[in-house]
Amino acid sequence: MIGSDLTLVGGTSSPPDSSETALLIVGVGNLLMGDEGVGIHVLRELQNGPALPGVRLLDGGTGGINLLESIALAPVVIMIDATRDGSPAGTITELTPDSVADLPRDLSAHDFGLRDLFAAAALLGQFPEIHLFTVSVETIRPMCLELSPPVAASVSWVVRAVQGLAYRLVAEQ
Numbered sequence: 796m797i798g799s800d801l802t803l804v805g806g807t808s809s810p811p812d813s814s815e816t817a818l819l820i821v822g823v824g825n826l827l828m829g830d831e832g833v834g835i836h837v838l839r840e841l842q843n844g845p846a847l848p849g850v851r852l853l854d855g856g857t858g859g860i861n862l863l864e865s866i867a868l869a870p871v872v873i874m875i876d877a878t879r880d881g882s883p884a885g886t887i888t889e890l891t892p893d894s895v896a897d898l899p900r901d902l903s904a905h906d907f908g909l910r911d912l913f914a915a916a917a918l919l920g921q922f923p924e925i926h927l928f929t930v931s932v933e934t935i936r937p938m939c940l941e942l943s944p945p946v947a948a949s950v951s952w953v954v955r956a957v958q959g960l961a962y963r964l965v966a967e968q
Contacts, residue, residue, distance in 0.1 A: 817849035817968045818961055819869035819923075823858050823876040829936035830884065830946040834875040837928075840954045849965050862912055867921035871964055873957055877946075878929040885945030886931035887953060895922070926960055928953050 822838025825831045838854055855862050866872055892898050895914045916922050930949050
């Protein structure tokens with residue numbers, strides 16, 4: 796596990812004191828919708844990796860306003876989510892947006908999009924440094940727990956990239 800805890804949004808645990816957390820890694824998605832759950836699959840793989848002090852893992856579920864407090868408290872956020880951007884399934888994109896305007900419009904298929912979430916954080920004056928990993932998906936399959944082969948093949952690459960970035964970012968702090 797990279798972090799010392801895994802917090803499930805909507806659960807009873809509260810976020811750790813922001814002074815303890817240099818980096819928040821958020822996996823977003825719906826595990827019951829096939830490829831749409833890729834962010835959660837990546838997060839679960841990160842749990843099995845080496846621990847890194849100052850890093851917190853957060854299961855963001857389907858996103859929403861519930862993530863605002865955690866994101867607003869974190870100085871640096873790495874987020875992993877699916878995107879329906881027209882690219883072939885399994886295409887990985889890494890972005891470091893400087894503002895809400897730099898976030899892709901097709902970032903999330905969730906009710907309250909992640910773009911909206913970061914816009915709300917910016918309105919509160921708490922726009923963190925963001926590193927975003929997206930995995931392109933083509934088909935959302937309701938009531939399916941498995942990833943399609945091309946999306947499943949992207950998971951290990953994203954895990955390694957996020958681990959490497961997390962180590963670098965924490966070392967810089």
